[in-house]
Amino acid sequence: MNSVLKASLLEELLSQKNVNHNLSIARLVEKVLAKNEGVLTDTGAVLATTGKYTGRSPQDKFIVMDSVSEGKVDWGNVNQSIDEEVFERLYTKVITHLKKKDDVFVFNGFAGADHTYRLPIQVINEFAWHNLFAKQLFIRPTEEELVSHEPEFTVISAPTFKADPTIDGTNSEAFILISFKHNVILIGGTEYAGEIKKSIFSIMNFLLPERNILPMHCSANVGKEGDVALFFGLSGTGKTTLSADPYRQLVGDDEHAWSSSGIFNIEGGCYAKCINLSEDKEPQIFQAIKFGSVLENVVMNEETRIPNYDNTTLTENTRAAYPLDHIDNSVSPSIAGHPNTIIFLTADASGTLPPISKLSKEQAMYHFLSGYTSKLAGTERGVTEPEATFSACFGAPFLPLSPATYAKMLGEKIDQYNTNVFLINTGWTGGSYGIGSRIKLSYTRAMVHAALEGEMNHVETTTDDVFGLLIPTHVAGVPDEVLIPKNTWIDQLAYEKQAKELALKFHENFKKFTNVSTEIAQAGPAYH
Structure with missing residues (x-):
């Protein structure tokens, strides 16, 4: 499948009447409820569950080995390779799958708060709540920017499309395939929204060093004197919690880049672990979970609609996704000086x-x-x-x-x-x-x-x-x-x-x- 054919397949999908382009937060919430994808909590946040995939599935993530990636990627257990033919076949199957759906949702926006280095992206979702997640996690364009928006990378997510490993060449029914040649991320078989977020981070880790910019898995905040702090750490170590400081302004909670001008957030939102979350210990995060936010795999009281953040019945990896402006003392735009x-x-x-x-x-x-x-x-x-x-x-x-x-x-x-x-x-x-x-x-x-x-x-x-x-x-x-x-x-x-x-x-x-x-x-x- 050549790039022209790939583009025509995508254009055909995006021109269909079942495709919803850049819906507002309120309309996406309405779609989530109408399609029974989730429910509302007492604060107006959307609560959705992700089935058996309650975390990332690293064994199902692959990078397509092609003329762009072959000599650059550090191949191994982390960066597993997959043939371009496998990607192309699954690409066609996923597009065909989405064409038959009653609704498909598209978000156009950016990765990177610094206009000099930002990447125009497009996220295509089978689920309305996944599109709401993308709208809250990535950087939204202005109306003027949306008119001229030309995506340089596209994420296509179809959770109900299950791969057959014996036919499709995957490790399981789930797959996350990154093609640097076609500028496409293909996700299927998993409902965990974090795969969408982290796949974009992966491509920024590939693209930014070529521009002498350091991409970093860290949170960042700024003090009253303009002093900048970075917090590196894997999930669960406290990046989000410790960077959400009432005495410092939040730049971002997870992904940043360091250029010759200073640092900038790659995202426009936060994806906080909310296990044992309480207003007493983490007031900023607790108060950020309001209308438009997305809760993942959190258990709530069916009558009162109040989330029980201490309940780990579904997973300990309970999550909250919300835009940066839900944090009162966040920096906008989310850029700062040198750390x-x-x-x-x-x-x-x-x-x-x-x-x-x-x-x-x-x-x-x-x-x-x-x-x-x-x-x-x-x-x-x-x-x-x-x-x-x-x-x-x-x-x-x-x-x-x-x-x-x-x-x-x-x-x-x-x-x-x-x-x-x-x-x-x-x-x-x-x-x-x-x-x-x-x-x-x-x-x-x-x-x-x-x-x-x-x-x-x-x-x-x-x-x-x-x-x-x-x-x-x-x-x-x-x-x-x-x-x-x-x-x-x-x-x-x-x-x-x-x-x-x-x-x-x-x-x-x-x-x-x-x-x-x-x-x-x-x-x-x-x-x-």
């Missing part, structure tokens, strides 16, 4: 990493390449307990290029802009998962505040024997004993065993990075 502070977040289930430590440049590069956390339940299918995982650049599933590409760019920018880097553990203390407890959010917020306000530059520190990290001996608002992990454990021998096991995992993982300097390679845990 003063970078915070790497990890949710360590071993209970042995310090709650906060300041990193040298070499340690920063080591921990960026390592991307350690404990994968939390629900973020991916089949994960029921925290698992130690290393995700390069805190976002390996979304990196089509070699991690070294992004790491090199980050190191150069840290040097150029003299950025301070901290490692903050939002995981367990007083023991490993199942024995200890999660570090209190109030403690973590106090440590983040200390890092952002420069208080960490003048405090007394001690060096961790196992991990070689500089730990402050005092942070206002945090008990001193909490800062030193070993001091929180009753069983000291158990602590030593857990810490050394984690150190060895770091070393084992880092062996694959063979082209880094000796200084970076030796900046990891002191214990071998």
Whole structure:
């Protein structure tokens, strides 16, 4: 199938009477309700469920190997290849499938808040609630921009089209196929809306480095003095929670890029985990879930329509999608200057990493390449307990290029802009998962505040024997004993065993990075 044929198939679909172009939020909500795709909560948010796919399905994601991708993509377990013929056959089947539907929904908008670097995108959905999700998560055009909008990348999502692996060449009924040659993302067999969001992030991770722009899996906010902070971390480590700070303006909660002008948000909305969400602990996120927002897999009281955010019956990966302007103190447009502070977040289930430590440049590069956390339940299918995982650049599933590409760019920018880097553990203390407890959010917020306000530059520190990290001996608002992990454990021998096991995992993982300097390679845990 050549590009001309592909384009004609798409044009034929988009010209049909069953296609709804750029509906308003209110009309999309009406469609969701009329088609019984979801219900309204007491605040007017749409609540939808996603069936058995309640998280991303990484084994079903492929990049089409073609003349554009073959020599650039870092092929392997993360970036699985699939033949162009497989993509073309499924493309035709999905278009044919959508033509027969009563309704198809189209959103035209942008990825990238900086007009200089933004990517015009088109999202085509079988479900109205998925189109509402796209409208809230990506950047909406003005009426004038919509008139001249020419999409450079198209997402086509057909959840009720199930692939047959024996015929279609997929791993299961679900598939996420990215074609850089045809500028198309094809999604089928899964109702999880996060696949739409993350597929766009994946293509930005492919396209932006070519323009000398660093794409980053991080949240960002700005202080009253214009100081910018980035929060890197995998899902569940606290990016959204910690960047939604009443004393700082939110730039975005998950995906940003760093150009020669500063940073900009890739998205126009937030996709927050809302497990155990409460107005007391996270007021900004709680209050953002109002009319037009989308709740995924949240259980609610059928009579009162009040969500029960503590209920994990469907999944622990409950989600809320809402536009940035639902956060009162968000930045608009969502761009800012060069970062003063970078915070790497990890949710360590071993209970042995310090709650906060300041990193040298070499340690920063080591921990960026390592991307350690404990994968939390629900973020991916089949994960029921925290698992130690290393995700390069805190976002390996979304990196089509070699991690070294992004790491090199980050190191150069840290040097150029003299950025301070901290490692903050939002995981367990007083023991490993199942024995200890999660570090209190109030403690973590106090440590983040200390890092952002420069208080960490003048405090007394001690060096961790196992991990070689500089730990402050005092942070206002945090008990001193909490800062030193070993001091929180009753069983000291158990602590030593857990810490050394984690150190060895770091070393084992880092062996694959063979082209880094000796200084970076030796900046990891002191214990071998």
